Amino acid sequence: MHQFVNLTLIGITTGAVYAAVAMGLVLIWRATRTVNFAQGAMATFSTYVAVTLIDRNVSYWLALLAAIVTGLIIGTLTERLLMRPIANTNPLNPVIIAIGMLIVLEAVSGMIWGAKYREFPSNFSVTGIKVGTSRIALSAFDIYVMVAVLVLMVALLILFRWTSLGLKMRAAAFSPEIARLLGVRVGRMLTLGWALAVGMASVAGVLAAPNVLLYPNNMDGVNVFAFTAAILGGLDSPVGALVGGLGMGFVVSYVGGYLGSSLETIGGLIVLLIVLSFRPQGIFAASAARRV
């Protein structure tokens, strides 16, 4: 029972990070019908920027801010310089560009910061909180991670539901032609979507770093699980990203805890296959009618 509680808590924490990355993927998918395979590498790059600043005695919060800004810049540049020119071409093209970005960013991270593993300092204690006599697998840092992800989610919800900017972004993603006719600057909205998504992923990168250590492809695993989470939820659905992220967190935590950590990816794969064989478009996707 004790182990189950601990694994559940770990599941929530890791799931929160997956959800944050998955949310970024959903944002980009909604805006440009593209899956950003480089999301993890982009987040790692931002995290490296943060750790470099922390090494120079900049405070954690300023470093986090710097990581977010780096993410916003990377997102903006990627959309403007790489994705925009190939909009409305073969749908495989953006996927391949994203894979190219993944390779380049990991290589550049390796060139600048080396291939060695690096500790990332956490701003809160990482030792488990004492409940009664035993420690549970929930530290102050874990609570911070959950709160941070929750705040991000709520902020996004407010943006999309209750602001005119969010409405414009949704309109641009949903029907670019009509949005353009209504005076929405569609291009800007798409850029903003990318920037927000990568900014979001950068936060996730910083949040994940103390647990997974930092090296050029440290987010590869996180990225695949987050991607799985986004697909499980249905790439179109922010709620799906949250549910899928937490779900993947539990799967990874339970499989890793009960069956051994080397089976985590296989657990993820099996869940993915089961869900997609019943819902080929994910759990929260509206069922798409076939067009003839």
Add this chain to the structure above:
Amino acid sequence: MNSPVSNQDEIIVPSMKRSKGRPRKSKRSAQGGNRSSGIFGVPAVRNGLLAIVVIVVGYILLGKISPYRDLQFSQVGVYVIALAGLSLLVGQSGQITLGQGAVMMVGAYTTALVNKHLNLAFPLEILLSAIVAGLFGILVGIVAARLRGPYLAGVTLSIALALPELASKFSSIFGGDAGLIVSPPNTPAFLGATYTQQRFMVSIVLVVTVLVIFGLANLYSSRQGRKLRAVRDDEVSAELNGIPLAGTQITAFMIASVCAGIAGSLQAMVAQNAGPESFTVALSISLLAAIVIGGVGTLGGAVWGGLALVFIPQFATDYSQRLNLSQGVVANLALAIYGLLLIAVILVFPGGVQGGLLRLAKYISIRFRSRGSSEIAGGLGK
């Protein structure tokens, strides 16, 4: 009206990026009606002759290279086989996979297990690996046929991530992280003492590569290839024309997987080992990158991709070491070059190397034709 088409054209199929389809020779002679083709019109004969020429030339060239080059060219051959299958799957049938490296692993481990437990001749090892990988491909294909675009990419990526871990987990069967040892084929005595093991291995790889390319070239130019392209271009229309959607997509996965299985089997023989470290997600992603750089949908693209996968890292390491760059740069330069090339191909160089070469050839042939066209036209009475 038509440009002369060289024999080699037969193995070059329209790439997915090119806007103008170019009909192949067989069809053209059908249109022309009275163009006699005889026995050379049969794909098996024409492509087969080409294959024999390549093998003979390759054999002569192999006589002149060092043992290190033997190893390198074995590696190129292995990649070309895997890439040729990938090219068909992505370029011709329009499905994406990030798991071609994982299927190679299935082939490699099949060979390793057969090698360990059964005493079979090496061609049978390759054949069994191809069959097992093909069956695996059918399974993946059945899942894939229901999925589109990013969903398919996600599943194949998960497979690429999960398979190596499976090998580490069940170490009693698969040898754990160290993998399984593979004893390579014995060099037949009649080849003489100078024929080293590496040389024999590269000869095998070369022959198999040519056979695979030969088979795929025939497939591309046949009705089967057309079915794949029809499904890629318009699923609803393909079905209305009697082409089963799922069946065709599964077939494409099977063919690509058979290629990967053969490649993995040869890889295990060349490396004398089958281990999870050789078949990571990075391999699958590199393969996809290489085929896009080479020219997806074409067989020529697979050859360029294979060369790129072996010689770009070589070049990058040599170059950065000579410039005394830091260890981090040396280790990552090749990766950076792949990534940049990949982006460049999509943005400014559609069709990859093969597409570029075809455009160049077309340009030259137009220049050439415009000079001599008047008398040809007169001669044919057009």
Add this chain to the structure above:
Amino acid sequence: MTVRFGGLVALDDVTVQAQVGEVLGIIGPNGAGKTTLFNVICGFVRPTRGSIVYEDKEIPRIRPNSLTKRGIARTLQGLGLFPKMTVLENVMCGAEALAKVGMGPSVLGMARVRREERDLAERAEQILNELGLSGFGDRIPSSLPYALQKKVALARAMVSKPKFLLLDEPASGLSNDEMDELGQRITDLKGSAGLLLVEHHMDLVMAVCDRIVVLDFGRVIAEGTPAEIKSDPVVLEAYLGEEIEGENYGPVVSSAGES
């Protein structure tokens, strides 16, 4: 037959009958269920109730990819051509049902693969010539004017020599002259096949159809010869009703596609 999508009844107890040597027109306002009817015949939509009887036999589960083997071909609204294949290859795909050579011989590149390919290509060429498309075989569809692309789509449906040909808005986007030519073509085809025609251009429908079925809100509201349909008050009301309804929303776009 009846088709329901959720609570929406797309086709309500509709029975249509077509036979070789006859052109059956299916008309009705947008959303009347014409394309749904085609989709049922082609197996894209399974009827909630009802069945398809073909050559005196009930077909329990029809699959789109088995249609051409049964001798049924269909053109799609719009074009539905394979954009990256040549015109000739497009048409050869239509002859897929006639091909037999399998995977093995194809990989080995055997002589009969080539023989069959040549046969298919010759058939395709022949149809292209018939439709006045000779010389365009090497082109890709999008390099041709729209009317010619429409013809390629028709050629692809005709190449398998179907016993029934389903034409879904074949005249959309064509000029009057082109439509006359199409009408002539349809009349010619009647000799060897039965045709089902979904079309909004009334001139064409009235000129070529032997019988017409009028659908509205998924029900058959009238059936008969063109002359009978023209004077049927129910039909007039259905179409008039649409126009009045249309005025509330602006101009009627009568030839717009439906999904």
